[in-house]
Amino acid sequence: MTEIIEHDVLIVGGGGAGLRAAIAIAEADPSLSIAVVSKVYPMRSHTVSAEGGAAAVIRPEDSLEDHIYDTISGADWLADQDAVEAFVNEAPREMTQLEHWGCPWSRNPDGTVAVRPFGGMKIERTWFAADKTGFHMLHALFQTSLKYEPVKRYDEWFATQLLVEDGRCVGVTAIELRTGQVRGIVAGAVIICTGGAGRLWPFTTNAAIKTGDGMAMAYRAGIALKDMEFVQYHPTGLPGTGILITEASRGEGGVLINKDGHRYLQDYDLGKPLDVSDPEHPQKRTMELGPRDKLSQCFIKEQQAGRTFEGEYGHYVHLDVTHLGEKKINKKIPFVRELARNYVGIDPVYDPIPVRPVLHYVMGGIHTDINGATSMPGLFAVGECACVNINGANRLGSNSLTELLVFGARAGQEAVNFAAAQSKPQTGPLEAQVRDEQQRIAGQFINKTGGTERLVTLRTEMNEAMESGVGIYRDAAGTQAACDKMAELQDRFQHVSLDDHSLSFNTELTAALELENMLDIARASSLAANVRQESRGAHQRTDFPPPRDDDNWLKHSLAFRTDDGPRIEHLDVTITRWPPAKRTYGS
Amino acid sequence: MPDEKITLEILRYHPETDEEPSFQTFEVPYHEDWVVLDAINWIKEHVDGTLTYRWSCRMGVCGSCGMMVNGTPRLTCAVFLNEFHPEPIKIEPLAYFPVERDLVTVMDSFMEKLQSVKPWLIRNEDEEKPLEEGEYLQSPAELASYKQFSMCINCMLCYAACPVTGLESEFVGPAAIALGMRYNRDSRDQGREQRQEVIASHDAIWNCTFVGECSVVCPKDVDPAGAIQQAKVESTIDWYTSLLPWTKK
Amino acid sequence: MSKPYTPPMPLTWWNKNTAYRLFMLRELSSVFVALFVLELLCFVSQVGQGEEAMDQFIKSLDNPLYLLYHVIVLAFALLHSITWFNLTPKVMVIRLGEEKVPDVLVAGSNYVACLVVSLLLWWIVKG
Numbered sequence: 001m002t003e004i005i006e007h008d009v010l011i012v013g014g015g016g017a018g019l020r021a022a023i024a025i026a027e028a029d030p031s032l033s034i035a036v037v038s039k040v041y042p043m044r045s046h047t048v049s050a051e052g053g054a055a056a057v058i059r060p061e062d063s064l065e066d067h068i069y070d071t072i073s074g075a076d077w078l079a080d081q082d083a084v085e086a087f088v089n090e091a092p093r094e095m096t097q098l099e100h101w102g103c104p105w106s107r108n109p110d111g112t113v114a115v116r117p118f119g120g121m122k123i124e125r126t127w128f129a130a131d132k133t134g135f136h137m138l139h140a141l142f143q144t145s146l147k148y149e150p151v152k153r154y155d156e157w158f159a160t161q162l163l164v165e166d167g168r169c170v171g172v173t174a175i176e177l178r179t180g181q182v183r184g185i186v187a188g189a190v191i192i193c194t195g196g197a198g199r200l201w202p203f204t205t206n207a208a209i210k211t212g213d214g215m216a217m218a219y220r221a222g223i224a225l226k227d228m229e230f231v232q233y234h235p236t237g238l239p240g241t242g243i244l245i246t247e248a249s250r251g252e253g254g255v256l257i258n259k260d261g262h263r264y265l266q267d268y269d270l271g272k273p274l275d276v277s278d279p280e281h282p283q284k285r286t287m288e289l290g291p292r293d294k295l296s297q298c299f300i301k302e303q304q305a306g307r308t309f310e311g312e313y314g315h316y317v318h319l320d321v322t323h324l325g326e327k328k329i330n331k332k333i334p335f336v337r338e339l340a341r342n343y344v345g346i347d348p349v350y351d352p353i354p355v356r357p358v359l360h361y362v363m364g365g366i367h368t369d370i371n372g373a374t375s376m377p378g379l380f381a382v383g384e385c386a387c388v389n390i391n392g393a394n395r396l397g398s399n400s401l402t403e404l405l406v407f408g409a410r411a412g413q414e415a416v417n418f419a420a421a422q423s424k425p426q427t428g429p430l431e432a433q434v435r436d437e438q439q440r441i442a443g444q445f446i447n448k449t450g451g452t453e454r455l456v457t458l459r460t461e462m463n464e465a466m467e468s469g470v471g472i473y474r475d476a477a478g479t480q481a482a483c484d485k486m487a488e489l490q491d492r493f494q495h496v497s498l499d500d501h502s503l504s505f506n507t508e509l510t511a512a513l514e515l516e517n518m519l520d521i522a523r524a525s526s527l528a529a530n531v532r533q534e535s536r537g538a539h540q541r542t543d544f545p546p547p548r549d550d551d552n553w554l555k556h557s558l559a560f561r562t563d564d565g566p567r568i569e570h571l572d573v574t575i576t577r578w579p580p581a582k583r584t585y586g587s
Numbered sequence: 588m589p590d591e592k593i594t595l596e597i598l599r600y601h602p603e604t605d606e607e608p609s610f611q612t613f614e615v616p617y618h619e620d621w622v623v624l625d626a627i628n629w630i631k632e633h634v635d636g637t638l639t640y641r642w643s644c645r646m647g648v649c650g651s652c653g654m655m656v657n658g659t660p661r662l663t664c665a666v667f668l669n670e671f672h673p674e675p676i677k678i679e680p681l682a683y684f685p686v687e688r689d690l691v692t693v694m695d696s697f698m699e700k701l702q703s704v705k706p707w708l709i710r711n712e713d714e715e716k717p718l719e720e721g722e723y724l725q726s727p728a729e730l731a732s733y734k735q736f737s738m739c740i741n742c743m744l745c746y747a748a749c750p751v752t753g754l755e756s757e758f759v760g761p762a763a764i765a766l767g768m769r770y771n772r773d774s775r776d777q778g779r780e781q782r783q784e785v786i787a788s789h790d791a792i793w794n795c796t797f798v799g800e801c802s803v804v805c806p807k808d809v810d811p812a813g814a815i816q817q818a819k820v821e822s823t824i825d826w827y828t829s830l831l832p833w834t835k836k
Numbered sequence: 837m838s839k840p841y842t843p844p845m846p847l848t849w850w851n852k853n854t855a856y857r858l859f860m861l862r863e864l865s866s867v868f869v870a871l872f873v874l875e876l877l878c879f880v881s882q883v884g885q886g887e888e889a890m891d892q893f894i895k896s897l898d899n900p901l902y903l904l905y906h907v908i909v910l911a912f913a914l915l916h917s918i919t920w921f922n923l924t925p926k927v928m929v930i931r932l933g934e935e936k937v938p939d940v941l942v943a944g945s946n947y948v949a950c951l952v953v954s955l956l957l958w959w960i961v962k963g
Contacts, residue, residue: 144707731933
């Protein structure tokens with residue numbers, strides 16, 4: 001039985017971006033029916049794990065110009081400046097909107113919203129809800145979305161493929177997990193908000209669900225993945241698990257020290273350290289409040305110099321917040337304390353926390369314009385799965401949560417406009433596409449026996465190749481090896497067979513589909529890293545050391561899928577008022 | 588010890604072949620720093636790919652991986668094997684919920700209950716502050732008065748600890764009522780009266796017999812039992828107030 | 837396909853763990869407290885009928901079974917009071933600015949009040 005479900009607008013992904021878009025659509029036109037398809041219940045989405053905060057200019061002494069400049073310089077000039085400008089301009093309104101929807105922002109004594117310093121930002125502009133900002137934002141959005149009747153959720157439906165009719169995106173096929181049935185969900189416009197792909201790497205802050213499904217769906221439908229060589233390592237994750245210790249711990253005054261007790265960042269052109277008792281500490285855009293790419297790179301240099309600790313799970317340094325005192329730690333970063341106590345048995349009130357860089361965020365993603373529109377009519381993308389691009393070669397901490405809101409709202413509005421201007425899709429011809437997809441999944445996975453490969457083997461090999469080839473420092477040989485490995489793994493993936501041949505809630509099937517998605521993206525990411533012959537932001541090539549090469553590489557990369565692997569093209573960066581300049585911190 | 592083992596007894600149920608659940612035993616390598624979820628993942632990856640359960644963030648904030656661990660509802664990403672080793676660990680789906688498959692429960696009624704308390708900020712029609720005028724002011728003390736109730740991750744451990752949810756399927760339950768109270772307590776909210784319809788009903792607070800276990804098992808110290816009792820006191824005061832001759836009817 | 841399994845709720849659910857058993861005892865305690873209140877009402881009514889009736893009532897209680905019964909009633913009354921005293925901080929949340937008054941203080945004030953009232957009664961009775 002083929003079933004087609006019809007809506008006016010379809011959103012794939014129920015995290016921060018998807019929910020913001022859904023609300024934007026419901027408010028723009030209450031007569032539209034909106035579908036939110038998500039492989040997990042919305043409150044399980046990875047937005048929930050974001051900790052430190054969300055940036056928007058609010059203080060009178062701050063300025064939009066400064067936020068724009070911080071973002072562009074943080075991005076090592078690879079961000080599109082028109083997009084950054086729109087983002088920064090709309091950020092305060094969006095953040096206030098979330099306040100009006102009940103988000104429990106931390107407050108100043110006078111009742112106004114409090115802001116904290118963050119890495120790479122010139123002034124305090126990061127709104128926060130203690131250190132569970134993402135959690136509170138997601139729950140506020142989810143709970144608010146419940147009041148809009150036109151929003152119909154398809155929780156625990158796994159989208160597998162875009163439905164395309166005459167070059168226009170008109171929906172997706174999705175597996176209803178509890179029955180295992182593949183259904184078509186058809187709509188006048190589709191917005192992908194499926195998050196990043198941190199699970200390509202073995203050591204990541206990212207949740208298990210971050211497998212780049214939406215990126216892969218768009219990529220396979222012929223849309224380019226942009227700037228996939230740029231991935232962010234967060235400088236402070238717990239060894240072993242990779243659990244995130246928020247940048248807010250440094251924003252509140254925490255310091256990084258090596259095994260000699262030395263605040264090593266001062267040796268890497270990030271400014272002079274102030275004593276932690278100095279009222280000026282922590283200094284903005286300096287030392288521990290430098291950008292994430294540089295801090296992670298400093299760690300590797302320290303490790304190479306033999307000045308890091310060595311433990312069961314590799315090298316690490318210390319993040320010391322003891323001087324903040326129990327009261328401040330409990331008030332400002334209670335989750336840091338909870339996580340450190342639970343997962344490494346250390347109470348940060350009394351002892352420094354062991355930390356090391358950990359894969360955190362994929363700057364690249366589905367190529368979109370400033371409104372979230374992709375090159376395929378009817379298809380939009382928002383959030384970590386998309387690349388607008390405001391993050392360039394390195395995202396500043398606390399910009400991504402705001403990005404979900406600003407571009408979620410924008411894409412929602414654009415999708416409404418698009419759907420209104422188009423005729424309703426014809427469902428008849430789509431039934432065949434849905435049937436084909438059901439047969440493909442049945443043939444390739446559910447009914448298949450006698451395969452020789454296990455998912456875990458392939459996934460582990462993919463993780464290892466990404467870590468060694470497409471990590472903090474790269475070179476031609478390593479990235480090439482990763483490309484070759486992904487091609488090999490894609491071949492071997494054809495020989496996967498599953499233990500689980502049933503339809504009911506088959507999570508081994510979804511794991512297989514996720515791995516298939518990740519291999520596609522991993523291949524694009526490693527080739528993009530191989531092709532870009534310069535060092536910029538988070539993309540550091542040891543064979544093409546800094547400074548960056550604006551003459552040849554001030555441009556985005558676009559990876560297109562072909563049957564023989566990705567093809568890389570290039571696109572100019574939009575430069576408006578901020579000509580490329582030297583990126584300096586700590587002066 | 589690298590070759591030490593630990594035994595997991597896992598309740599399995601397959602809707603396509605089983606009439607009712609039964610236990611299956613797995614031997615898992617013992618690592619002192621593994622959580623129960625690590626052991627379950629190891630089984631799925633290396634021994635039996637059909638084992639079915641939910642998980643995601645593995646840092647105690649997404650709320651997916653709640654299960655009964657030796658009879659107590661716990662987040663399996665936050666329970667270490669060393670709490671039990673060398674004794675075996677019994678893993679079951681969250682109590683009082685219908686089971687979809689193995690350790691996956693049916694959440695439909697929980698989601699409906701969450702929605703029923705109107706968990707969003709409600710303002711009187713003419714009292715919405717325009718966005719241009721900025722945020723609603725809220726003092727740190729006002730924030731503190733509801734913050735605890737806003738920490739719920741919807742993991743449903745409290746439902747699995749509450750016998751009333753097993754006895755009365757209509758019981759709105761701890762997490763949902765606490766969420767309603769979270770908004771009632773919020774100084775920006777004006778929707779208490781609308782929520783009282785559900786919260787002050789027989790199916791909500793008056794079904795609670797104050798076993799108190801919901802607050803004991805809550806991994807985020809939300810204290811839903813407290814929220815419910817406070818709602819009872821307030822609703823009782825409402826009722827007495829309504830009897831007073833000068834109260835507007 | 838979807839065919840959820842709904843686990844049955846056994847009649848012995850209250851015997852599943854210590855917390856449930858303690859809860860049932862607390863619930864049961866109200867029965868004993870109520871019985872004692874009835875007894876007290878009877879006693880008051882006898883007192884109203886004169887000294888002889890009162891003496892006879894007291895005498896009728898003068899046997900080991902009644903003593904045992906009263907010990908049990910006392911135990912339940914104590915259980916009832918203690919469990920409820922300990923639960924008051926959940927019901928009565930007192931805030932001073934951002935800080936919550938600690939649970940120990942809220943529960944402790946119950947015990948103090950109980951002690952004061954008991955002493956007062958004892959003082960009145962002993963005259």
